[in-house]
Amino acid sequence: MGEHYSAREMIEKLISFDTVSRHSNLDLIDFVADYLAGHGIASTRVFNEDKSKANLYATVGPVKEGGVVLSGHTDVVPVEGQPWDTDPFTVVEKDGRLYGRGTSDMKSFSAIALSKVPEMLEKGLSVPIHFALSYDEEIGCIGAPAMIDEIAANLPAPRAVIVGEPTMMDIVSAHKGILTLTTTVTGREAHSSLVEDGVSAVMVGAELMTFIANMMAENKARSKADCPFSPPYTTLTCGVVEGGTAGNILARKCSFMWDIRHIPEDDPMNFVDRFNAYCTEEVLPRMREIAPEADIVTELKANVPALRPEDSGEAEMLVRAITGQNTAHAVSYAAEAGQFQQAGFSTVICGPGSIGVAHQPNEYIDISQVTAAEKFMSRLIDRLSK
Numbered sequence: 001m002g003e004h005y006s007a008r009e010m011i012e013k014l015i016s017f018d019t020v021s022r023h024s025n026l027d028l029i030d031f032v033a034d035y036l037a038g039h040g041i042a043s044t045r046v047f048n049e050d051k052s053k054a055n056l057y058a059t060v061g062p063v064k065e066g067g068v069v070l071s072g073h074t075d076v077v078p079v080e081g082q083p084w085d086t087d088p089f090t091v092v093e094k095d096g097r098l099y100g101r102g103t104s105d106m107k108s109f110s111a112i113a114l115s116k117v118p119e120m121l122e123k124g125l126s127v128p129i130h131f132a133l134s135y136d137e138e139i140g141c142i143g144a145p146a147m148i149d150e151i152a153a154n155l156p157a158p159r160a161v162i163v164g165e166p167t168m169m170d171i172v173s174a175h176k177g178i179l180t181l182t183t184t185v186t187g188r189e190a191h192s193s194l195v196e197d198g199v200s201a202v203m204v205g206a207e208l209m210t211f212i213a214n215m216m217a218e219n220k221a222r223s224k225a226d227c228p229f230s231p232p233y234t235t236l237t238c239g240v241v242e243g244g245t246a247g248n249i250l251a252r253k254c255s256f257m258w259d260i261r262h263i264p265e266d267d268p269m270n271f272v273d274r275f276n277a278y279c280t281e282e283v284l285p286r287m288r289e290i291a292p293e294a295d296i297v298t299e300l301k302a303n304v305p306a307l308r309p310e311d312s313g314e315a316e317m318l319v320r321a322i323t324g325q326n327t328a329h330a331v332s333y334a335a336e337a338g339q340f341q342q343a344g345f346s347t348v349i350c351g352p353g354s355i356g357v358a359h360q361p362n363e364y365i366d367i368s369q370v371t372a373a374e375k376f377m378s379r380l381i382d383r384l385s386k
């Protein structure tokens with residue numbers, strides 16, 4: 001007989017693994033695989049290139065079409081520099097809340113679902129529940145795509161995917177997509193008095209960032225009142241900039257990281273194309289008059305598709321029926337839901353906890369949210385049982 005964990009015990013267990021994205025998540029994945037194996041359930045790992053991290057997927061119940069995928073990421077954001085009152089990797093209960101890194105974002109959803117495996121087996125599912133646990137979600141949703149490909153290729157088609165990001169158990173049917181980029185400007189060094197002998201990469205960088213800011217201002221100006229996102233338009237921002245060596249030297253290098261968080265109806269590549277055209281047609285010719293070696297190189301880092309609301313989508317209908325809710329919401333953060341949808345699966349987001357405390361020091365989940373998610377899982381299991 002396999003081991004039994006209460007929802008609370010399983011949350012404590014998953015939180016105890018320090019799965020900050022830059023670390024390996026294999027201890028957590030091995031624990032989950034062993035736990036499932038104890039209940040007679042095989043799992044498949046999908047590794048990253050150097051095998052230091054893995055996704056895991058597994059099927060509970062009959063291997064047939066019409067199942068439901070429960071999706072969660074196993075990684076969490078760092079805790080360094082945050083004023084935590086308790087150890088982030090030990091669950092501490094206080095005032096009706098469980099504190100710990102990942103309690104809301106988003107180990108509790110996966111933990112609660114895993115704790116219900118014995119219930120799934122007892123009730124006898126007539127269609128399967130598939131677990132899909134990913135890595136590296138927090139650094140650009142780069143872990144899940146390989147697993148999603150395998151699920152699409154190897155599993156009988158599920159009817160719905162539920163991604164358990166924290167929504168306070170509300171239904172979320174739309175999220176923005178995100179494109180992250182790094183632009184590197186190469187100019188020519190010269191004494192800062194000799195502006196006709198050199199090209200300051202920092203000053204060019206400032207121009208390019210202004211161009212990016214202006215594209216966002218245009219988006220804001222054309223935003224529509226009925227757009228469900230907040231803010232209701234595609235945003236473009238720069239988060240990190242570095243460059244230059246001294247105040248009196250025209251800088252040879254400047255690089256900056258930027259992101260495009262796009263609403264589903266905007267194609268983010270249009271902004272990249274406009275940016276590149278501005279660089280090649282207006283900025284570079286001017287730089288190369290002085291410094292033929294001048295260059296501007298933009299690299300795409302991550303590209304996560306938006307989640308589009310589906311017209312009477314199976315996933316939304318299923319979660320509506322379980323929760324009794326008849327409205328769906330839109331969120332401005334990106335998640336793996338858009339990737340599942342892009343692979344052809346009907347997908348919504350619904351999970352316990354609040355995005356408002358995610359990534360914060362003293363992240364917590366209300367115990368009432370744990371209870372609500374447990375009830376949700378039991379109802380889901382009932383619906384999928386004979």
Ligand SMILES: [Zn+2]
Nearest residue numbers: 073105106165
């Ligand atoms: Zn998350």
